[in-house]
Amino acid sequence: MLKILSSGIKDILNLDVFIQKELEQYNKEDEVQAVAGWGHKATARKARALSARLNVPYIALEDGFIRSYDLGVNNAPMFSMSVDSIGCYYDARQKSSIEHYLEHQDWFDASYARKSLDLIKKICKLEISKYNRGIRATDKIFKAGKDNGRKKLLIIDQTLNDASLTLGLAMDDLAKNMAYIINKDFCDHDIYIKVHPDVLEGKKQGVIDIQELKQKVTGLEVIDTNYNAISLLKLFDTVFAVTSQMGFEALLLNKKVYCFGTPFYAGYGLTHDLTDNVAIQRRSHIKNVSIELLFAASYLKLCRYINPITKKQCSIDEVINLIALQKEKGQMYTKNFVLLHPTAWKRELVEHYLKDSTKIYYTDKADDALSLCTEHNATLVQWASRADESIKLRTQKQGIATLFIEDGFVRSKGLGSTYEKPMSLVLDTHGIYYDPMSGSQLDTILNNIKQRDDYEDLIKRAELLIDYLNKNNITKYNVGTSFDIDAFLSDIKKRAGGREIILLPGQVETDASVKKAGGDIQDNLTLLQRVREHNKDAFIIYKPHPDVMALTRKGSRSGDKIDTLCDMIVSDFNIAFLYNIADKVCVLSSQSGFEALLRGCSVEVYGRPFYSGWGLTRDMCDNKARYARLNIKELVAGVLILYPTYFDWHTKLYANVEDICTVLSQDNAPRLKDSALVKVLRLIIRLKQKLGLKRL
DSSP states (O other): OEEEOOHHHHTSTTHHHHTHHHHHHSOOTTSOOEEEEETTSGGGHHHHHHHHHHTOOEEEEEEOSSOBSSOGGGTOOOSEEEEESSOOTTOTTSOOHHHHHHHOGGGOOHHHHHHHHHHHHHHHHHTOOSBOOSBOOOGGGSOTTTOSSOEEEEEEOOBTTOHHHHHTTOOSSHHHHHHHHHHHHOTTEEEEEEOOHHHHTTSOOBSSOHHHHHHHSTTOEEEOSOBOHHHHHTTOSEEEESSOHHHHHHHHTTOEEEESSOOTTOSSSSSEEOOOOHHHHHHTTOOOOOHHHHHIIIIIIIEEEEETTTTEEOOHHHHHHHHHHHHHHHHHTOSEEEEESOOHHHHHHHHHHTTTOSEEEEESOHHHHHHHHHHHTOEEEEEGGGOOHHHHHHHHHHTOOEEEEEEOSSOOSSOGGGTOOOSEEEEESSOOTTOTTSOOHHHHHHHTGGGOTTHHHHHHHHHHHHHHHHHTTOOSSOOSOOTTHHHHHHHHHHHHTTSOEEEEEOOOTTOHHHHHHOTTOOSHHHHHHHHHHHOTTSEEEEEOOHHHHTTSSOSOOOOHHHHHHOSEEOOSSOHHHHHTTOSEEEESSOTHHHHHHHTTOEEEESSOOTTSSSSSSEESSOOTTOOOOOOHHHHHIIIIIISSEEEETTTTEEEOHHHHHHHHHOTTOOOOOOOHHHHHHHHHHHHHHHHTOOOO
16 A cells, blocks of 8 residues: 555645555555655654655655645645655655656657647747746836846745755855855846745735845845746846746746756756755756656656646646646736626625626615726626626616626536536626627627638537537536436337427526527417417427426426427436437527537527527528638637636636536536535425425
């Protein structure tokens, strides 16, 4: 077995995925074959002692070099971990796996070199660091008069008692030694020192005596804002590091780096090393170390990566993309917001989806909302289904930005009306997708999708996504039983007796999509009558909307009129399986029409839903605003990949659609713990269902 003594290590989220290789390798239940601990820190002494006493390998675990979006001290989910069976990367007293890979370079072929170079460019472009929630730094951080064309030097502070300082053989009297070098060689530079983010959070102290340094270095400026590391480093010419990873990131940016300790990247000729110790001498014998080789050894060979949303091992590329998504959404929503008509349920959703907001204000009064927006330069947030047209006109007149919110297209495993948290929402700054007259962002995306620079990548993603959705029968709500599917579908075909099978999904008749996109048809009965008129001999299956069946929303469930117009009513059954036997799907504005297109069904549309008008459906209404002709991959790329915002409630991370689909397809995915609010709301629903009442 792999013995782990530390309860803290055992509690690490997805630990079993990170060390899957070791768990499989050391699998004897009654014998300790290896011991794992947290690096070479003091807390790992017992684990290392046990390893030595039993004469078994010691596995040093540590944060990876791309650890997380937020800080580790804030318990942010971990994206990468270093797993070292030779030493520990920050312990310069002995060899580590990185040194081993640098000594034995036969693994580093042309493909590794190309991959490393591409990843370095990507990391620098997307500004991916160890921690990534920091503000993006620009030259505006420099005070007036400091942006003077003079070269700039940045000192990287670290935290007091950081194990990498002692084990990395850091110099004593750091402030004194740094001041000496600055005054001797860098008098023509503006000097700055960056405070460590853990210090800014009030969790730790810095190691460099800033007051002493200020006395010795004229004009020293302190950077005490948590800026993104890469964006900050881009603004400087020279970097002073002790053992900080930022020194290596500075090398990736081709900056001059002076080391006042012996970090994992020192001693190979890439840095200016101000110490001469056993580690520097040992490493001096390792030749031909390029930045690409060092990157590959540390980021690709030493570190392992997982997607904390799917809980699966993944590539560094996937991690970079996922962190870039967090940064993109964070920067997009770092502003003030005013939520109009805030129910407790909607407040909870908004606070998570807009988690990087500066501040969110709440009010039930339109006048107060507009005043707050003006006063705080805030964006007005409304649930699209409750948006007032008069307010929209007032915001346009006053120049107030707006954000319309609605459920996304791959929403949850369960109904929104029963308060299942949405894994996707639409956050539209122009209108909303189900209102063809609102000029939504979706229409803009789809009308221009062929001109995108990433068009080819989007189409590849869309193709894979369509296949995954179909194979796993993923829909918007993913509800309904799937009892003896083959027998049930076979029975339907038998009853149809060779007639054309038409699937007609019912809708919630009070739903905004019916009002806005239904045209002259505003209820299920009228739609069914129209479809029957056009298809007199067809076998029509009517499926009421799941919200209606749950007695939480208004709409036709069954009845004499419905019964006489259709041949069969199917209720508690996953609609995805019905697409497989339908010759045609007829809809008003239901998302089911879009899902049917993904399955290759013929779709006849009697309203103007978001997926009609692009040349993929038989439209009974005109859609003049939609001038592009799309194929199904282009439609999916716009509707499912680009338009919605996806959110994972377990990790509190933004996600992509592929992640959410993976979670929805996992039978063993953990359920969210219901809040007290949700428990009360569901109790009310159950009482109404017992009494046969619809939602008020």
